[in-house]
Amino acid sequence: MSIVIFCVSMAPGKYDEKSLPPHGLHLHKNTQILYGAENAVGKGVEFMKNVKHKMDITFDHKAPSIVIEIPQYYNGYADILKKGGKIRCITEITKENLHYCEELVKTVTELRHMDGLKGGIAINEAEYMATTVLQEAQPLTEVIYSNVDAVVAQGQFIFDTLWKNATVAQKKIKELKEGIKSYETKLITESNDSLIETELGRIVRDSSEINIYTSIDGLRINKNYLIESITHALANERINAHKRIRILVEINRDNLEIIKELLYLGIQIRHSQDISSIDYTVTNSDLIIAVQRTEKNDPSDSILYSNDPSYLDHFTNVFEEMWKNSKDPERVIKSLEEETELSFIETIDDPAESVKLIRTLISSAKYEILGILPNFNSFLRQVESGMMEFMKTISLSKKNVNIRILIVEETDNEMQHKILTVFDKFNGNIPGSSNFGEVPLEFQFKDVENFKLKVLNSRLFTEIGFLIVDKNKSLIIESKNIASIDMVKSIGLSSYSNSHRISKSYASIFEALWTQSELYDKLKVQDRLQKEFINIAAHELRNPVQSLLGYSDILMNTTGNIESYSNFIVTINQSTKRLARLIDKVLDVTQLENELLILNKENFSLDKLVIEIVREYNNNIHLLNKNQLEIRYDSRLNDCNNINSESNRNFGYVFADRTRIIQVIMNILENAVEFTEKGTITLRLNENMTTHEVLLTINDSGSGIDPEILPNLFTKFVSKSRKGTGLGLYISKKIIEAHKGTIWAENCYNRNNKIIGSKFTLIIPSKDN
Structure with missing residues (x-):
């Protein structure tokens, strides 16, 4: 370390420069520059005589001979000690x-060592002196003297800093006497980088094994140091068995070219995302740590150097552990060049960080968010x-x-009611005002189609939650089994990964559980509907059977003309x-579910068929x-030509099973008649010559379809009728689909948004005749 002590501050004063004597300035409070050995020594002796209690002095490696060999100085030191003063040197x-x-140790109160001292300073209670570079065993030839208080204080501060x-x-x-190696830890600070560069160059040149731990910025900033030092040390040759250099760094696009350059030189490089902001280089004998940077792109202001074995061992062990857990650079470089994200798994032990990450991941979603809550309390915490x-x-x-969220716990009606109450609040409804049935609900926010929350009523026990975003990122969260509804307190360890394969696997688990939940819901619906069907079927069987038994008994026990019993x-x-x-109907359902339905297709006019059905219904409407x-x-052709006349009925041909199509139309008409007390039921037929399809609509002016059952209208056992079995429309849909056609139903509304009837639409593929 090179330390040059000098002082150029001059106390203000009024004097005539021409009257200055050649040997210096003489003022009551002044700063003087003294030239010549006689003047310098004289001032030094005077300085020592002025010491009352203490003298602090520094000088370079040549000065001890001056103090010991020059009597004026040696005696001056002795006089200070005799009158009870102290000398720190x-x-x-x-x-x-x-x-x-x-000898100097015996001459002063306390002596200390510091590398690289040049020149010197001395301070007593009221005076300050500074010297230039000394000559061994030679007296002073030039000194700076001051008794200005500010200068004295400044000199004292400098000395105290060096003393520490x-x-x-x-x-x-x-x-030195026993040949013991000196261990030191020191801070090297320079306004330029020469000394730092020199130290780094020496380490690279002299060490057989070098371990460099650096951040992205550190590697980019120290590029010239590293490249130049390493290139010089290798002498344009690849690294051989006698020198090994390893660099641990987080590789990214900013330092990619530097990494390639270092790899080309034969340096071993590994990638780690756990690199801190501290950069250090450690060998078997030296440690250099970059301790400060004033600006992001500036080199280190200072470095901490040490050859203390305890520090070397510690930083070497840290490096080795990091090296074991680091990644091959080739894979990272390939990922960066192909612009793909490098996969990783990270364990998070801070619950607050986990919560923050949850929000970040949700905000980053592009097309899908899948979440699993391990229990009902987890939902309440959310x-x-x-x-x-x-x-x-x-x-x-x-x-x-x-967005789909699944609660994985067997819930009771009370829990589900609480969930519904929560959504009532979110949707602006009066809590508890929603219709809550026995069937598990799929919870949604009002007017939000892309959010669904379901409950998996399963005894599956889990204490972890899932969050999967876009099947690319996943977060697995340990849930503590505590009563608190504080989300942070309930979170244990979390595992975060951006691996596509891992995230996709977790998504598959989610889909399996979601499907299980849907199947469970359908099973409960089917169970309820099947019970209702049994009740309806029993009623449907009981009435005709009772009629058959009653009237047949009457006929069996009656004599006379049979015409009198026509009723x-x-x-x-x-x-x-x-x-x-x-x-x-029961047989049809069995055939349809076992895919045993056989269609006897033929080419016929649906137009003429509808005319026959309508005519028959109108003839018997009074019986109902x-x-x-x-x-x-x-009937209309292409929505424009009225072809009600018999002579123009040459359209509406379909290739279908006539009997089955009659069955479908009759099923729909029966429902329309049942739910329409008065008004009209209108059938319309259209043919699309472009798509080769025939479209039949049946509109009624009845009470319409109950909105609760409309989404499931064509499933088994769904019915609001006291007479129906809930099988007719299910069978109708299956028949139309077997013809590669479609069928749907909807309600009709007036301007006041009131239901004024229903509309069924059938589309059947046509075939030209």
Whole structure:
């Protein structure tokens, strides 16, 4: 270390420069520059005589000989000690001045060692002196003297700073005499980088094994140091067995070219994301740590150097552990060049960081968010922490992001009612106002189609939650089994990964559980509907069977002309047909579910078929006590040509099973008639010559379809009728689909948004005749 002490501050004063004597300035409070050995020595002797209690002095490695060999100085030191004063002295102790320093230890109160001292300073209670570079055993030839208070204070501060960092003289003397290696830890600070560069160059040049731990910025900033030092040390040759250089760094696009350059030189490089902002280089004998940077792109202001074995061992062990857990650079470089993200798994032990990451991941979603909550309390914590409100905000702002949340716990009606109450609050409803049935609900925010929350009513026990975003990023969260609804307190360890394969695997688990939840819901729905069907079927069977038994008993016990019992015979016939229809429906369902339905297709006019059905219905409408109901048929070609006349009925041909199509139309008409007390039922037929399809609509002016059952209208056992079995529309849909056609239903509304009827639409593929 090179330390040059000088002072150029001059106390202000009024004097005539021409009257200055050649040897210096003489003022009451002044700063003087004294030239010549006589003047310098004289001022030094005077300075020592002025000491009352203490003198602090520093000088370079040549000064100990001056103090010991020049009587004026030696006696001056002795006089200070005789009158009870103290002398603190700092110098550079070397092999060459060891003899003088051993004598100097006896001459001063305390002596300390510091490397690289040049020149010197001295301070007593009121005076300050500074010298230039000395000559061994020669007196002073030039000094700066001042008794200005500010200058004295400044000199004292400098001395005290050096004293704190100096080494006890006895230790240094012992090391030199016994040949003991000196261990030191020192801060090297320079306004330029020359000394730092020199130290780094020496380490690279002299060490057989070099380990460099550096941040991205550190590697980029120290590029010239590293490249130049290493290139010089290798002498344009590849690294051989006698020198090994390893660099641990986080590789990214900013330092990619530097990394390639260092790899080309044969340096071993590994990638780690756990690199801190501290850069250090450690060998078997040296440690350099970059301790400060004033600006992001500036080199280190200073470095901490040490050859202390305890520090070397510590930083070497840290490096080796990091090296073991680091990644091959070739894979990282390939990922960066192909612009793909490098996969990783990170363990997070800070619950607050986990919560922050959850929000970050949700905000980053591009098309999908999948979440699993391990229990009902986890859901309540999400609500309490504002996470559900946050999810609602995301779902509203990102319409293209599909969000699905699954609660994995067997819940009771009370739990589900609480969930519904929460959503009532979010949706602006009066809590508890929603219709809550036995069937598990799929919970949604109002007017938000891309958010769904379901409950998996399963005894599956888990204490971890999942968050999967875009099947690219996943977060697995340990959930503590505590009563608190504080989200942070309930979180244990978390595992975060950006691996596509890992995230996709977790997404598959989610999909399996989600499908299980849907199947469970359907099973409960089917169970409820099947019970209702049994009740309806029992009713449907009981009435006709009772009629058959009653009227047949009457006929068996009656004599006379059979014509007089025609009413009984008609009732028996109707009851028998009713039973036959019920049996046919059950058989149809069995065939459809076992894919045994056989279609006897033929080419026929659907137009003429509809005319026949409408005519038959109108002829028998009075038998149904529907005297205020009229059934109409209106057919159009391409929505524009009215072809009601018999002569123009040469359209609407389909290639289908005539009997099955009749069954479908009759099923729909039966429902329309049942739910329409008065008004009209209108059938319309259109043909699209472009798509080769025939479209049949059936509109009624009845009570419409209950909105609760509309989404499931074509499933088994769904019915609001006291008479129906809930099988007719299910069978109709299956028949139309077997013809590669489609069928759907909808309600009709007036301007006041009131239901004024329903509309069924059938599309059947046509075939030109």
